[in-house]
Amino acid sequence: MTDNIVEIDNLSFGYKGRLLHKGINMAFPRGKVVAIMGGSGSGKTTLLRLIGGQIKPTQGEVRVDGMVVHEQDRDGIYQLRRKMGMLFQHGALFTDLSTFDNVAFPMRELTDLPESMIKDLVLMKLNAVGLRGAHALMPTELSGGMARRVALARAIALDPCIIMYDEPFAGLDPISMGVICDLIRSLNDALGATSIIVSHDVKETFLIADYVYFVADGVVAAEGTPHDLMQSPLPFVHQFVHGEKDGPVPFHYPAGNYQSELLKQRL
């Protein structure tokens, strides 16, 4: 058994004639928290979808627990996904189900556990994210941070080996951000899982990640521990981690001459 639970090997992916990823190599060791960072539109979320088998690579392969994801049939993909949990950017809670039923959903759908045991497990998962008292609330009654925590409880409902997080800190207040940050690390260690975080929030991600990949222009532009990357001399990484306005990624979208455009009657 390899030490890496997920391996991405020479992966290329594109659509409509445009290559989004060009020969990416990544490894996600068991028990670690690994972050994929990069600017908006750099294909970070697409990498999660490739790992989950929702889309197929143009070239190369993704291996999960030694199995090539895109070579699996529907049942094989579903077997692999039972080892995964995913936290979507906005939670993706089922709006017609209560908090309790949302967390119970994967247990009821994928296991034959009796309802009494499901109740105990759900309350345990909700307690782990600090929301046992909110079990009766509907998703519309939850704040953004609470919804994200319920979604996290649902993602870990079946104790997955891999937990994927798509922008887990986006749009949260500093307190909720801190809570989610702490939960990702503590749940990963408690479950002995591997966490893959896609994010562009440098401070929070660097706080909990063991290893970070930077994706830019379809390739892995840099990789290393958060400490290494903070010291990185690479212009793109330096601009990204220090949040500088201008650098290799220009502030302005490519455009024509400003003065002549202002003098023109119409755009």
Place this chain on the structure above:
Amino acid sequence: MIARVWRLGAGARLFFLTIIYSGESFRRFHLTLREIYFTGVMSLLIIIVSAFFVGMVLALQGYNTLQKYGSSEAIGVLVALSLVRELGPVVTALLFAGRAGTAITAEIGLMKTTEQLSAMEMMAVNPIARVVAPRFWAGVISMPILAALFSMVGVLGGYLVAVPLIGVDSGAFWSQMQANVDVRADIINGVIKSVVFAVACTMIALFEGFDAPPTAEGVSHATTRTVVISSLTVLGLDFVLTSFMMVV
């Protein structure tokens, strides 16, 4: 044109997958029962009120014509046959498309927009088995019952106008209806029509929701398309089925 053919193919594929993954809808019938409540029971009010008015108007218009030929007692037959053979299945399908069809499309479209379907997929739960199939069977079960109710309430509306209001003989109203409405040629054919319309309307609503671009505008257009395509399909199918039933 190519896009339309592609959509037709994608719709047919969704239909076959829905049939293949329908086992869950019957093994866990409470999922289907819940959808029957939302599509069928919640459509009852609009169906009953519409049927009542349609029956009353049929009686008024029918009497106006029939009395010129001295056969106003045949009003019961006219109302019953119009409802059972045509108006019951067709108007129910049109109302169903407007009331339940749009709700199905909007719900599934929003589930897609808010990544609920993707979340289900990532949990190794098949959205076609869990979301699409129970709604499909709920529509197929609900619509023939709604069409039957439509015809019954329509006949009652026609009776109230024809007998107490206009003064047609009550015995003639019912006996002529009993003598001239045939179970196989009229009632069974009406039921067949409503089942076909149910499959078409529900499938169109489900496909439009499933295929909707994940944006507010995408869901809005999909909802509109559900009503337009369902209505045209029902009217077209009605002509085809009626012709076929006349020949056989």
